[in-house]
Amino acid sequence: MDTTYNPQAIEKNWYQTWEDKAYFTPRNDAPDQPAYCIMIPPPNVTGTLHMGHAFQDTLMDMLTRYFRMKGDNTLWQMGTDHAGIATQMVVERQLAAEGKSRHDLGREEFIKRVWQWKEESGGTITRQLRRMGSSVDWEHERFTMDEGLSKAVQEVFVRLYREGLIYRGKRLVNWDPVLHTALADLEVISTEENGSMWHMSYPLTDGSGSLVVATTRPETMLGDTAVAVHPDDERYQSYIGKTIALPLTKREIPIIADEYVDKEFGSGCVKITPAHDHNDYEIGQRHDLPIINLFTIDAKLNENAPEIYRGLDRFDARKQIVKDLEKLGLLEKIEPHKLMVPRGDRSHAIVEPYLTDQWFVKTQPLAEEAIKVVEDGRIKFIPENWSKTYFEWMNNIQDWCISRQIWWGHRIPAWYDEAGAVYVGYSEADVRQQYNIPEGDVLRQDNDVLDTWFSSALWPFSTLGWPDDTERLKAFYPTNVLVTGFDIIFFWVARMIMMGLKFMGDVPFREVYIHGLVRDANGDKMSKSKGNVLDPLDLIDGIELEPLLQKRSRGLMQPEMAPKIEADTRKHFPDGIRPYGTDALRFTFAALASTGRDIRFDTGRIEGYRNFCNKLWNATRYVLMQCEDKDTGLSDAAYELTLADRWIIDRLQVTEATVVQHFADYRFDLLANTVYEFTWNEYCDWYLELSKPVLFNEQTPVAVQRGTRRTLVRVLETLLRILHPIMPYITEELWQKVAPLAGKSGDTIMLQAYPQADESKRDAAAVxxxxxxxxxxxxxxxxxxxxxxxxxxxxxxxxxxxxxxxxxxxxxxxxxxxxxxxxxxxxxxxxxxxxxxxxxxxxxxxxxxxxxxxxxDKDAELQRLQREMDKLDKELQKVLGKLNNPKFVERAPQHLVEKEQQRQAELDASKAQLQVQAEKIRAL
The missing domain is CATH 3.30.2320 (hypothetical protein PF0899 fold)
Incomplete structure (x- = not known):
């Protein structure tokens, strides 16, 4: 063995060996062999591995390796998502650099270009998954646009349409005016921004007065079709039923009563623009109001606006409308106002509610059974409280907009004749045959593609070969557990449940383990603008300071943040990031994975677990030095166990039983802490030391030395198998050297049996x-x-x-x-x-x-202790100076205040300990 632990020297070689030998591929070795399956949440083909991926994938790989070692026929299904909008943007940027657009190529050539990019550059995240040690089934890797999954998508669409569960209609959607497409709610990021509230006076048509309304989007007033008040608001009872002369237009609009209006907010009068606000749309439906769309697809004012505003960008139109209202004396006031601004997650453009023809899934009939399976326990959320979130959304579910106005994706299998009639089928030929449409009649396929989440909703069964009745489908559906974040319970988890029940007649998974977000050491969300993003591969392989600075400043949405990000980076990583290795990172994730809570990632923790790997490495070196080429009890010769041998064997049984229970409970944090405690404190710090008097004393009987060597190697070999799901690389490397001494054979640790406790080996007296x-x-x-x-x-x-x-x-x-x-x-x-x-x-x-x-020397020792206490007093005064300063406590970020409070507690405890020591010495 090398004298020092060097993860970079072992990790890549072992992964290649595992993959070459197909160890990750399921093997049905026995007819009654239980199956275990996890579906990877398919990462975007455009993506790169971030801390959330690395955390989530570590937990899934731990479960996969554990059940594989338990003897189950184990599948961790790998695949990537075609990421419609994100991928199209990547290729469109490439074309823009060439001075071209997708329209220059045409749809067919553009799609070919996307496939070309996917083949050449779309595998970044799969390479990174390998670096993390993910034991996924690469032999059956899937892609949401591959032939099989495309077949499944088409089958589901056609069946749902024929059952009346898919329909086409004009509805309000989230519209990205840069990408020219509808967006799912998850693709819209709302953040608080500084804005304004404009208060406008709307005169009554009978000349009897006016009403004041407030808005953050004055340009939408041109599409108002009513002003609403609360029916119980005494101020406006006499106004209900009257009409208003809508400023800047030639239209009259009614004053209506609706309980949606908040009497206490603003003036209690609300402008209603059904075509440009989701709540207003609902009010418009209740009161049968006209719906006037003001915008083109790129958010410019269209022909429904007065002529002087037509063609203006929405924000230019806003300025002009405010100016015109002011001229007319109808602008009451403008106030600063913080508001949530919705932006497309890809284009960062402000999203508009937009009225357009789209395809929808009627979700209510599908949701009913999906609610029942969680209520009756056929699907269990872990932690259980997330089921309340699930129920809240499912009980108030809205129809799902599944169409997107882009080119990359599953094209909707619908065709239109010249009269506009729609026909849905598997192909144009199928449509012609089904509806008896002659070859001479022109049919045009719908230009839209399906929402990426539509194909993802079929993931648990489409990846296994559905709609064909494959052996993999029979073996692995339903899957066992879904490991995912809380943020996609609605967008993915719920939809998989609905689609699985609809098309497979069974739940897609038995359990849903919901993990938290990975945050920085202060509990803040990781973001480029804050400069606190960590790349898992940087932690694994290390990165020098200058490349790290360049990486963190690249692609900043707020370039003005660059100096702060650079300063923070230099402060926290003055020499860059040292290489910690995959195993240390994985162990850190496991140790932090308490159920359902966000985790605070501190590089101090990974430093500690890098030391843990080193401890295990050095312990193995010691064992090999004492046991290689010596009798380790493999023969029939008698052996005798010492007290220490009996004790460590007992502690091993407790560890084995505890770890198995923690796997069952998804308590990865407790599991990691258990094996850490046994490895570091019990095996390395105590048992190895207790073995030395036995092995180093020539007078020790041979049978006793044989017993200790036997125990050394057998406990270590078992420990490596316990640790393998968390730290696959170092355990494989060490197991190959230790296993022969313990009488174990095999090509890899990952196919060895996972340790199980043996109560007969417990020894209370020895403990x-x-x-x-x-x-x-x-x-x-x-x-x-x-x-x-x-x-x-x-x-x-x-x-x-x-x-x-x-x-x-x-x-x-x-x-x-x-x-x-x-x-x-x-x-x-x-x-x-x-x-x-x-x-x-x-x-x-x-x-x-x-x-x-x-x-x-009592006096010298008392003087030394006093010097130490004086130092602590000085530090304590600095800390108290901050904590006793009201300005610091009120204005400093909470995590900084808590840090100083923790430091005060530590200093007080250290001083108290020194005082106790001094008292003991004085008493001598």
Missing amino acids: AEVEWLKQVIMGVRRIRSEMNINPGKRLAVLLQNGDENDRQRYQNNEAFIRTLAKLESIQWLEAEETAPESATALAGEMNILIPLAGLI
């Missing part, structure tokens, strides 16, 4: 005795630390007040105590004997005394 032994050794070590005694100094120790059990345990373990506590002598004092001036510790009721004569 109790070792815990006593540890108390004695730690008591001596604590005294050394408190009294500042040289760690290498051999000490004389006195034991007092011990009972017969203590004396027997001492006799059994004298060699361990002398070696590990570094003692020169041990003497028992009888109860009536007076002990010399000593520092003391307790092991149960037994006193551990270390005479201090000649060991320490």
